[in-house]
Amino acid sequence: MSFAVEVNHLKKSFGDFQAVQDANFFAASGEVLSLLGPNGAGKSTTISMLSGLLAPTSGDACIMGHSIIKEPEHAKASLGVVPQDIALYPDLSARENLVFWGKMYGLRGTVLKSRVDEVLEVIGLSDRQKDHVGKFSGGMKRRVNIGAALLHKPDVVIMDEPTVGIDPQSRRHILNNVKELNQLGMTVLYTTHYMEEAAELSHHIAIMDKGRIIAYGTHDELIKMVGEQTRIDLTLNTEAEKILSAWQKTEGVSKIDSADGKITALVDDSNRVLPRLFDAASKANVRITSVDIQEPNLETVFLHLTGRALRD
Amino acid sequence: MRIFDLALKDLSQMFRDKRSLLFLVVMPIVFTFFMGFAYKNVGGDPNVDNRLPLAVINPEPDAVLNKALVTRLESSDSIRIESMNEMDAMDTFHKGGVAGVLIIPSGFSDQVSAGNEAQLTLIADPTSASGQSLYQLLRVPISQLMSAVEISRETTDILGKADSSAEQSAAFDLAWDKWTQASKISLVKMEQAVAEESSDWTGGNPYNQSSPGILVQFAIFGLVTSAQILVQEKKTRTLQRLITTAMKPWEIVAGHMLAMFTVTFLQTAMLVVFGQWVLSVDYLREPIGVLLVAVTLGLWVSSMGLLIGVIAMDEQQVILYSMIAMFLFSAMGGTWFPLETTGGAFAAIGKVMPSTWAMTGLQNILIRGLGIESVWMAVGLLAAYALFFFVLAVWRFKKIEV
Numbered sequence: 001m002s003f004a005v006e007v008n009h010l011k012k013s014f015g016d017f018q019a020v021q022d023a024n025f026f027a028a029s030g031e032v033l034s035l036l037g038p039n040g041a042g043k044s045t046t047i048s049m050l051s052g053l054l055a056p057t058s059g060d061a062c063i064m065g066h067s068i069i070k071e072p073e074h075a076k077a078s079l080g081v082v083p084q085d086i087a088l089y090p091d092l093s094a095r096e097n098l099v100f101w102g103k104m105y106g107l108r109g110t111v112l113k114s115r116v117d118e119v120l121e122v123i124g125l126s127d128r129q130k131d132h133v134g135k136f137s138g139g140m141k142r143r144v145n146i147g148a149a150l151l152h153k154p155d156v157v158i159m160d161e162p163t164v165g166i167d168p169q170s171r172r173h174i175l176n177n178v179k180e181l182n183q184l185g186m187t188v189l190y191t192t193h194y195m196e197e198a199a200e201l202s203h204h205i206a207i208m209d210k211g212r213i214i215a216y217g218t219h220d221e222l223i224k225m226v227g228e229q230t231r232i233d234l235t236l237n238t239e240a241e242k243i244l245s246a247w248q249k250t251e252g253v254s255k256i257d258s259a260d261g262k263i264t265a266l267v268d269d270s271n272r273v274l275p276r277l278f279d280a281a282s283k284a285n286v287r288i289t290s291v292d293i294q295e296p297n298l299e300t301v302f303l304h305l306t307g308r309a310l311r312d
Numbered sequence: 313m314r315i316f317d318l319a320l321k322d323l324s325q326m327f328r329d330k331r332s333l334l335f336l337v338v339m340p341i342v343f344t345f346f347m348g349f350a351y352k353n354v355g356g357d358p359n360v361d362n363r364l365p366l367a368v369i370n371p372e373p374d375a376v377l378n379k380a381l382v383t384r385l386e387s388s389d390s391i392r393i394e395s396m397n398e399m400d401a402m403d404t405f406h407k408g409g410v411a412g413v414l415i416i417p418s419g420f421s422d423q424v425s426a427g428n429e430a431q432l433t434l435i436a437d438p439t440s441a442s443g444q445s446l447y448q449l450l451r452v453p454i455s456q457l458m459s460a461v462e463i464s465r466e467t468t469d470i471l472g473k474a475d476s477s478a479e480q481s482a483a484f485d486l487a488w489d490k491w492t493q494a495s496k497i498s499l500v501k502m503e504q505a506v507a508e509e510s511s512d513w514t515g516g517n518p519y520n521q522s523s524p525g526i527l528v529q530f531a532i533f534g535l536v537t538s539a540q541i542l543v544q545e546k547k548t549r550t551l552q553r554l555i556t557t558a559m560k561p562w563e564i565v566a567g568h569m570l571a572m573f574t575v576t577f578l579q580t581a582m583l584v585v586f587g588q589w590v591l592s593v594d595y596l597r598e599p600i601g602v603l604l605v606a607v608t609l610g611l612w613v614s615s616m617g618l619l620i621g622v623i624a625m626d627e628q629q630v631i632l633y634s635m636i637a638m639f640l641f642s643a644m645g646g647t648w649f650p651l652e653t654t655g656g657a658f659a660a661i662g663k664v665m666p667s668t669w670a671m672t673g674l675q676n677i678l679i680r681g682l683g684i685e686s687v688w689m690a691v692g693l694l695a696a697y698a699l700f701f702f703v704l705a706v707w708r709f710k711k712i713e714v
Contacts, residue, residue, distance in 0.1 A: 023406065053556065055557055076557060077557045083553060083556075085549040087549040092321075101557075104554065105557055108313075
């Protein structure tokens with residue numbers, strides 16, 4: 001199998017703080033690999049190194065076989081990067097932005113014109129191409145932001161949380177774009193802290209936390225790590241500390257954690273464990289105000305691996 | 313090619329901004345008029361003799377050659393002769409009352425007539441514009457005097473020995489040869505000295521100072537625009553995207569620099585045209601020299617502006633750093649007032665400023681009436697400064713982590 005992206009022992013430190021610690025992962029040609037983790041996990045730092053925005057403290061990575069350290073220009077030529085923030089000129093129109101970025105990727109003449117037309121079609125903004133980007137909604141800006149990275153038909157597209165802060169309609173449009181790009185044969189490296197996006201899009205998922213890759217595999221492989229455990233989210237009419245220690249000792253509860261007034265528990269069998277939790281709450285004079293039961297998912301995996309919820 | 317594309321994008325953005333156009337076009341013209349009027353009021357008296365004052369120590373004023381030389385110099389449009397004794401001349405020179413002192417040695421006329429060596433001495437500051445000008449202005453009449461002596465002597469000798477037409481022709485050829493040789497011989501030895509220069513030499517037109525002054529000053533104001541380009545790229549995160557393309561760091565810096573250079577050069581060209589046709593400042597007297605100064609001035613300003621842009625974290629820092637540089641380079645570079653009118657320390661510091669050399673280059677052409685050779689040093693130094701700041705900007709740019 002040929003790898004479009006190979007990351008080997010990549011590290012990045014800012015002073016004493018180690019933002020990325022010994023990251024290793026691979027993305028095969030033509031697949032979607034998601035880097036999933038909470039804010040501050042090191043996802044953006046990792047892809048910043050792959051994009052040439054940050055120099056690694058140690059380690060190396062290859063894009064289409066080109067080292068980001070030894071052959072940065074060759075590695076970059078194979079890349080299309082969609083930054084987390086909108087990276088466009090607000091005083092230029094959508095078309096002018098795309099033409100400019102196409103030139104920066106080395107496109108010229110009729111090839112450039114036809115690629116700009118195609119990309120405008122793909123991102124659904126052909127009818128607004130002459131409008132200044134500064135007048136666009138957040139979702140439309142995001143779509144142009146993605147389009148600018150696709151002009152030169154890169155082998156690998158890196159997308160850094162492209163759906164942050166946008167409306168559901170634009171989000172759906174972007175997720176569909178990712179799938180279409182992948183169907184065209186592009187390798188997509190996608191970072192997100194939304195586990196449902198990673199689940200929907202990815203062939204492989206690398207879960208990051210505190211600068212480390214803590215799990216890597218397909219969606220099903222990762223789910224199997226937590227076995228048949230079910231996740232239960234509970235909210236209380238009082239502080240979680242009153243009942244947390246009692247619930248930790250309850251038979252069938254493998255992990256329990258509280259954050260933002262919500263308690264998240266991993267249990268073996270929710271039908272049997274839930275009555276025990278209610279019973280313990282009654283004895284502690286605590287009232288449960290809501291219960292949400294979820295079958296095993298990536299959120300459950302993260303909780304299992306770190307003892308914390310992905311949203312923390 | 314991508315360098316040009318980046319520059320074109322920058323230019324397109326700048327020319328869409330009405331405020332930029334106001335600053336680039338209208339303000340320099342208004343300021344040129346304002347400063348010109350200011351100089352006219354301060355130093356524009358038509359009765360003032362603007363010729364370079366030269367003290368002449370002439371112990372034998374009635375000697376033939378002494379008389380011929382002084383008479384010739386007195387008729388000059390560029391030099392004003394003041395005859396003095398040696399002590400007064402040196403005292404006046406050190407106080408800045410004259411631009412130089414010419415010493416005619418005792419027996420000069422007799423020695424030269426007899427074919428012996430006798431050297432004239434010019435005491436002046438060779439690093440000052442007035443010192444250099446005096447040296448150049450004295451070379452021609454003195455060379456001609458010496459040649460005339462040689463011709464007459466040789467002709468007398470030949471005519472004393474023969475009167476055939478062939479020998480007369482030979483004498484003529486020999487005389488012409490002596491003319492040529494005489495111009496190659498350094499007949500004036502220049503001694504180094506520093507004087508306080510205090511005269512107001514604007515060549516009679518106050519805009520000869522204000523027009524190049526505003527031209528250089530507004531080019532320096534381009535530092536802000538130049539630095540803002542990179543800071544705006546950082547702010548809009550487009551610099552981040554540029555770095556992820558296959559463009560090399562030096563190409564990104566060069567692309568932005570090309571845009572800024574174009575703007576500065578166009579502004580300078582506009583002010584030259586305005587100065588030439590509206591203010592009668594004779595830039596076209598030496599067009600190649602003016603062009604070279606304008607090009608290297610634009611390169612220096614754009615490279616330095618980009619260095620500020622690379623270093624600055626935000627717009628406030630751009631303003632702060634640029635304002636410091638602008639005031640320093642404008643004031644100490646002689647764009648607000650001639651450095652000749654300032655004290656020695658101020659003028660000495662000014663000599664390391666690139667802006668001083670831009671002004672020197674233009675003033676050598678406009679005020680001192682010198683040729684293209686007078687701008688080579690200015691052009692060379694401005695180009696060296698531009699290269700230095702460009703290399704520094706690229707080096708610093710490579711260290712940016714966005």
